[in-house]
Every structure is written in C-alpha cells, then in structure tokens.
Amino acid sequence: MGKLSATAVKAATRPGRLGDGDGLFLVIQPGGGKSWMCRVQKNGNRCQSASKRDPRSARKRDPLSRMA
Numbered sequence: 001m002g003k004l005s006a007t008a009v010k011a012a013t014r015p016g017r018l019g020d021g022d023g024l025f026l027v028i029q030p031g032g033g034k035s036w037m038c039r040v041q042k043n044g045n046r047c048q049s050a051s052k053r054d055p056r057s058a059r060k061r062d063p064l065s066r067m068a
Contacts, residue, residue: 009034 002020009026012018017037018026025037027050037050 002022002024004018004020004024004026008018012026012028012034013032015028015030018028023039025039027035027037029035035051037048039046039048041047
C-alpha cells in the first residue's frame with residue numbers, strides 16, 4: 001500500500017514529485033497544477049504513464065446531469 005495520504009496530496013504545494021513508494025507519483029508543476037504519474041517495469045523495460053488533470057473536473061457537477 002502506498003504512503004501518500006489524501007491530506008498529504010491536498011497540502012503539497014512545492015513543485016516536484018511526491019512518491020508513494022510503489023511507483024505512483026504526484027507531479028506538482030510550478031504554477032500549482034497537479035497530475036499523477038505511474039512508473040512500472042516489465043521484463044527490464046521501464047514505462048511511465050501520466051494523467052493530466054482536466055480543468056473542468058474542478059467544477060462541481062451534478063452526477064445525474066449526464067443521464068438527462
């Protein structure tokens with residue numbers, strides 16, 4: 001299990017990478033933007049995958065609005 005808590009992720013403000021110890025990193029940009037990066041290794045080949053935060057996800061939306 002990773003070592004990052006929800007409180008640590010919310011409180012992180014300094015640019016850089018904050019790792020959980022299991023290959024998952026929170027990447028904090030100089031402008032304050034946050035995204036996740038995952039590093040895995042298979043058969044000696046390292047691969048990393050990043051997800052970018054969708055600025056629209058910051059808005060509060062009604063979860064049922066898509067069903068209408």
